[in-house]
Structure formats: C-alpha cells, structure tokens
Amino acid sequence: MYVAQPIKWTEHGVVMLDQRRLPAEEVSYTYTDYREIAKAIREMVIRGAPAIGVAAAMGAALGVLHSQAISVEALRAEFTEICETLAKTRPTAVDLFWALERMKRRFAELTSKSSDLGTIRQGMVDEAKQIHLEKKATDQAIGSFGAEFMPSEGQVMTQCNAGALATAGIGTALGVIRVAFEQGRKIHVLVPETRPYLQGARLTAWELHKGGIPLTLITDNMAGHFLKSGKVGAIVTGADRIAANGDTANKIGTYQIAVLAKENNVPFYVAAPVSTFDLSIADGEHIPIEERSADEVTHLQGVRIAPDVHAAHPAFDVTPARYIAAIFTERGVARAPYIDSLRALAASRDTVATARSY
Numbered sequence: 001m002y003v004a005q006p007i008k009w010t011e012h013g014v015v016m017l018d019q020r021r022l023p024a025e026e027v028s029y030t031y032t033d034y035r036e037i038a039k040a041i042r043e044m045v046i047r048g049a050p051a052i053g054v055a056a057a058m059g060a061a062l063g064v065l066h067s068q069a070i071s072v073e074a075l076r077a078e079f080t081e082i083c084e085t086l087a088k089t090r091p092t093a094v095d096l097f098w099a100l101e102r103m104k105r106r107f108a109e110l111t112s113k114s115s116d117l118g119t120i121r122q123g124m125v126d127e128a129k130q131i132h133l134e135k136k137a138t139d140q141a142i143g144s145f146g147a148e149f150m151p152s153e154g155q156v157m158t159q160c161n162a163g164a165l166a167t168a169g170i171g172t173a174l175g176v177i178r179v180a181f182e183q184g185r186k187i188h189v190l191v192p193e194t195r196p197y198l199q200g201a202r203l204t205a206w207e208l209h210k211g212g213i214p215l216t217l218i219t220d221n222m223a224g225h226f227l228k229s230g231k232v233g234a235i236v237t238g239a240d241r242i243a244a245n246g247d248t249a250n251k252i253g254t255y256q257i258a259v260l261a262k263e264n265n266v267p268f269y270v271a272a273p274v275s276t277f278d279l280s281i282a283d284g285e286h287i288p289i290e291e292r293s294a295d296e297v298t299h300l301q302g303v304r305i306a307p308d309v310h311a312a313h314p315a316f317d318v319t320p321a322r323y324i325a326a327i328f329t330e331r332g333v334a335r336a337p338y339i340d341s342l343r344a345l346a347a348s349r350d351t352v353a354t355a356r357s358y
C-alpha cells in the first residue's frame with residue numbers, strides 16, 4: 001500500500017516533499033543548510049509533530065556536517081546556535097524539542113569520547129537517521145495496538161493529517177486506520193477538511209485516496225451532523241503534546257469533535273508516540289499554542305475570502321483528558337486515570353524493534 005515519504009536523508013542532503021503544494025503537485029527539495037530546514041519547518045513544507053522532530057534532528061545533523069569548525073569547542077558553540085535556531089520554529093509539538101534534546105545528548109556522548117571531528121559528524125548523521133528509523137517502527141506498533149479498537153465495519157472520523165506525511169512512518173492516527181484496514185476491517189474514513197490550512201482536504205484525503213482506503217471529505221462544520229447519525233464507530237486523531245494528566249493538544253477543531261463525540265457516545269481515541277508526552281507540565285493549560293498568521297484565515301491559497309478585518313488563528317486546541325477514551329502508543333494503550341498510565345508507559349522499556357539499516 002502507498003506510503004508517502006515526507007523526508008529522507010540522502011548523500012546529497014535532506015530531501016523533503018513540499019506539503020504546501022499537495023495535492024496539486026508532488027515537488028521535493030534537497031536541503032543542505034540547517035537554516036533552510038528551520039525555514040521549511042516554520043513555513044510548513046514539512047509539518048505534523050513526529051515529522052517535525054525528524055526534520056529538526058536531520059537539520060541538527062546537517063548543521064554539524066557542514067560546519068567549518070576546526071575544534072570541538074568551536075563545533076560545540078556552533079551546535080548550540082544550530083539547536084536554538086531549530087527550536088524557534090514551531091512551539092506546540094513537543095517532538096521537535098524531544099528530537100533536539102536527543103541530538104544534544106548524542107553530541108555530548110560523542111564529544112566526551114572523541115575529539116575527531118569526522119567521527120563526531122558521522123555520529124550525528126547516524127543518530128538523525130536512527131530517529132527516523134525508530135519513528136517508522138513506532139508507528140507500526142501504535143497501529144497494531146490501536147487497530148484492535150477500530151470497528152470491524154463502519155465509519156471512523158479523524159482530524160487534520162496524522163498520516164505518513166505527518167510522521168515520516170505510516171502515520172499515527174492514519175497508521176491505526178491503515179493497519180485496521182489491512183486486517184480486513186471495512187472502514188470508511190470521514191475526513192474533516194481542517195480549516196484554515198486544509199490538512200484534511202489536501203493531505204489526509206490525498207494519502208487515503210492513494211492508499212486505496214475509502215473516505216468521504218466533509219467540511220469542519222459537518223462533524224456534529226455525522227457524529228449524531230449513529231454510523232461513526234470511532235474517532236482517532238494524532239497529538240502534538242500530551243500533558244501529564246492526559247490533556248492533549250492537537251490541530252484546532254479537535255476539541256469540538258471530542259465534545260461532540262462524548263455527546264453522541266462515540267469513543268474518541270488519540271494515537272501518539274511516547275515522545276509526544278510532556279510530563280513536565282501538569283495539564284493542558286500549560287501547553288503553548290502556536291498563533292499563526294491571520295492571513296491563513298482571511299485567504300484561501302492566496303485568494304482573499306474575507307474583507308480586511310481582524311481574524312484569529314490559534315493553530316491548535318487542547319482536548320481535556322475526560323473526553324479521551326484511550327491513548328494508543330508504541331508501548332501499549334493508556335487509559336484514565338492518565339496521570340498514572342502515562343507515567344507508567346513513559347517509564348516502561350521501549351519494546352519497539354528497530355531496523356538497523358537506513
């Protein structure tokens with residue numbers, strides 16, 4: 001089945017598919033400068049929490065690889081600057097910061113063992129590629145755990161795009177749907193278009209269509225109508241950051257779907273890797289919400305659709321844990337009370353088997 005490849009490390013540089021141009025055109029660019037990777041993350045060439053993490057890790061590796069430093073001290077100073085630049089791109093998805101922390105740990109390990117710059121550079125490239133490989137294995141495991149909760153037949157709703165484009169694996173929410181579909185479940189996906197950026201219409205519809213999974217595209221304001229129909233067996237979305245109590249930030253519009261799900265007795269599930277947990281924050285009140293340009297609300301693909309008035313664009317919202325029936329991760333399924341189950345999963349050993357070659 002078709003799996004999109006949003007990012008790949010190659011001998012020429014980091015190749016990324018420009019998601020801003022989908023579904024009209026499939027255009028990829030090769031990046032050799034970490035600053036360009038930072039710009040690409042900010043400008044949504046690549047988006048989706050785990051995929052942003054992979055891009056940041058590869059950006060950090062690129063920065064070290066192409067650094068002109070001739071001593072470990074100079075390289076360390078430059079690496080700090082590289083990580084700060086990449087960290088300033090998007091604030092909500094914690095995978096970005098998780099990936100940079102991991103690259104920092106690897107840098108510290110490598111420089112404590114060797115002062116050979118070639119060894120350090122290669123070690124950083126290997127670590128970024130390893131993160132990408134692990135994301136692929138993680139998605140497969142999330143898919144296997146979550147598929148059990150999908151109906152054997154009927155409609156499943158999602159929100160935004162939590163597919164291969166968003167994770168650099170098979171997807172989290174769409175990974176669950178994909179595995180369930182491959183198991184023979186007769187699933188039909190309801191895809192809200194996800195205004196204002198249209199990740200549902202442009203990306204999820206594109207991925208599902210290419211993968212041969214049946215779908216119906218709906219506008220965001222149709223979600224309640226369909227949830228009330230009694231035909232939707234489950235909802236599964238991704239996550240950008242999950243607080244210690246289970247409150248979950250995801251694409252704007254997720255919260256209203258979760259509330260409508262409760263009202264209509266439809267289980268609302270979240271699928272996300274453990275790297276999306278942020279146990280340092282008690283609840284969703286502390287999750288930073290990215291405020292994007294209001295032009296993305298007043299304009300559609302560059303065409304003005306509203307008068308020149310004030311518009312708001314919070315890019316994410318927070319779904320309180322009480323609306324979430326379960327959280328699927330690569331280490332198992334978390335249930336309420338999340339304060340205990342998330343902590344237990346975070347502390348448990350990673351059982352994801354990772355391919356050894358990139």
Ligand code: MRU
Binds near residue numbers: 172251315
């Ligand atoms: O602004 P985006 O497109 O980066 O937002 C993406 C989402 O909100 C996804 O649902 C989330 O990152 C989970 S992706 C597996």
